[in-house]
Amino acid sequence: MKEKTKAGTLLVLFAFLFVAVLSLHPFGRPTDTRMDDYLIQNGQLETGCNNIVTSVLFDYRALDTLGETTVLFAATCGIFAAFLGRKR
């Protein structure tokens, strides 16, 4: 019985995601690109690097990159603490 309920919920979720993705914009033609056009126009002037993705990563949204490096740092600490404890 448990298997069928799980399969049932997964099918419902599949239909839900399917319809949600269908109502998105067709692939290749994004509807609202104000933010990205601004970045492409002024990316070079404000941050001085040609690769706009790097300027987004390290200047416009630098807090995300900082959070992400702390995620990697926390994972390393977690792995080390787990293995270290075992030696006790």
Add this chain to the structure above:
Amino acid sequence: MISTPFMAVVVLVLFGLSAMVFKRNLIKIVMAVHVMGSGVNLFLISLGYRAGSTAPIFTNAPKLEMALPVPQALTLTSIVINIAVVALMLTFAALIYEHYGTLDARKRRLLE
């Protein structure tokens, strides 16, 4: 016309979820999380594509019609986060295997 990358994304995410729910082996569960993560990354990347555009890099850029830079930055961040999640889960799976000698979730009433 149904935009195929979004369909692939839904299939990947659901594949990951169903494998995570039905499978018992810990390593398979970790793989399922990784598959789901790459499904969501594919979704983020395919949001930022403009038909007939190049990468948003101005070094010798062939044309000025460029794809959206922000989804690419988001995907880069979420890929690295997926690495950290999978690495931590593999450590726990290895240590559980070492402690219990088995990777089967059902034996230890792990994920019921």
Add this chain to the structure above:
Amino acid sequence: MKRKIHDTGLSPIVKMAVCILAVPVATFGFYVALHGHLTPGGGFAGGAVIATITAMFLVAFGRDVIKSQHSKSFSSLRTIKSIGITTFGILIFISLSATFLHQYLTSSGWFFRVTVPFGPNPGYLGTGGIIPLMNLAVGLEVVVGLSLAVILLLVSSKEGHTEAPVEKMGRREE
């Protein structure tokens, strides 16, 4: 090949190839990380490329190299760990200072004075202010993080592992 080639791990040819290959891989990774603001790639991709070297060494020389060369206990790993984490800690200060105390170090920054006009250009290394430094900082952090994870996962799991056929190493400490 001054170091004594152990009997564990793959054949000496592979070990030699890995030692030779390490240098071009390192330079390529460093190139990708340094030119992050000009060419695709950047800190993360460059760091990942360099992190493959530790994986190659572990595969080629077998995992007991790390255990046997340094002392049996975990102190060897902890020294590597503390070096990595402290350098990572200091280097992330650079990106932290740029992030929080707002970003007047970039295009109009004192470090790389050149501002870049709009439009495609052949890409001059001296642009981008502090972003190349942050790229390198993140690159080093990714190298340390990934290689530590690989080393820890491989070296410290005690369960019976398929040793290379010729096992002249001493009894594995239990």
Add this chain to the structure above:
Amino acid sequence: MILLEHAPALAIAVPLLAALATPLVSKAGKRIRNLWVILSLAFAEFVVIMLGRDVLAGNVHVYSVGASVPSLTSTGGFPIRIILVADAMSALVSLAAMSIALLAAIYSWRFMEEHHSLGLDKFYTLLLLLAAGMMGLSLTGDFFTLFVFIEVVSISSAGLIAFFSSGESFEAAFKYMVISATGSLLLLFGIGLLYGKYGMLNMAAIANEVSMQHSFLDIAALSLMVSALLLKSGSVPVHMWKPDAYQEAPAQVVIMMLTITLLSLYVMFRICFSVFSLVLPVTMGWLIVILGAMSVFVGVTMAMPQRNLKRLIGYAAVAEIGYVMLGAGTGLIAMPNVSGFAMQALSGGIFHMINDVLDLSLMLLAAGTVFYITRQQDINEVGGLAHKSGYLAVLFMISMLAIAGMPPMGGFASKLMIYESVYYFNPLLSIIGILGSIMLLAIFVKIFASVFLGVPYKGSVRQVPKSMMFAMCVLAFFILFFGIFPNLALDLLITPAAEALINPQAYIGGVV
């Protein structure tokens, strides 16, 4: 002054910098490292208090990270950079989170000493990263930063769960990681949907866009995000990870995980109230209320047969989360014009959020001290402790009465507000609530009798260290303070927070 202008960024940066420097500082010795951790958390607490005072003076504090002028938010009419927003609600939540982190650090000075001398600097690094993640979670005004900080929080808490490296703790940490990884991936899917439609990632900007035209996509993104955050907060359908995680983790890490569950509830309310306020279907409010009632019921009934004290507190935490959802859910049902009882329910829910953290933390710290002074892990061998340490019995009594919602303690005021206002929406729900708190009282009286009363405890009992006693007394003081002067706390902290949550215009106005 300069500190106040950069307050939101400093609140995140200080614990983060301290966490990165702990491996360096711990080379200099144990005491210096402990002092370093507590001082950095105290300084972050000072920054958050200053931020709270400035925000309670009436203005939404906006900080755009990386802009040449911190308050320069929308350059081209829409925000480009990441913007940290501190309004009354987020200031209240970050204040609670940081004070619990500070108390956890003070508590773990002596508690962790003999447990684990080898990896303690890893423990403190993860503790500080957890505090930084909580600050980021409560102050962010941007969807993707929300996802990143939820990941920071869940990875560092998984690392901390597995700190006492025993077989079960890896199992609990693995289960926690599986659930929080899928949760945050669903959240990222919802964020992707929103970015696909609006091209922007800032909460206030999207709230501005949603109020103009909304379609099925917003409902889909909203439901994905709400389900992901319910997953993280451990309400009924997915609460299995909570008892295991609370059983295995050290006591002060469990307090931090309590605040994480409440922070994810705060983020869900932020999304429902501020971003999707106009497009919010009534069914969403009812869903949260029903889930709240179910988690109260399931939490209490599952707590009955438990033997392990921490596992029992885990189920009690599921019940407490149910109360908060009950209260705030009714506010959600009457969303567009929240008045009268819905407003009382909402402020009752928020007030209970704070009280719930305080009393469950006091209970957990008391439980940790019981295991610390008797060096036993199971509560059946421990008995008649009241003779040996009277203070501990009094503190346990205070936390027990507070969880059950007895008059002198803080829990009573908030639970009373929830019962009264929920009664008007559906009498059955408040009946479940009242029954739940009565059964909670019964369970904890049983535990109190078995641990503290009865024949005096024969084994050797260590003296309760000063640092632990200090942390517990601070918690007891706040519980009593909120209990005796609820109106003081209410109109000083809670009602501005409730008002800030109600009108999204102030939130959007501040940014766009």
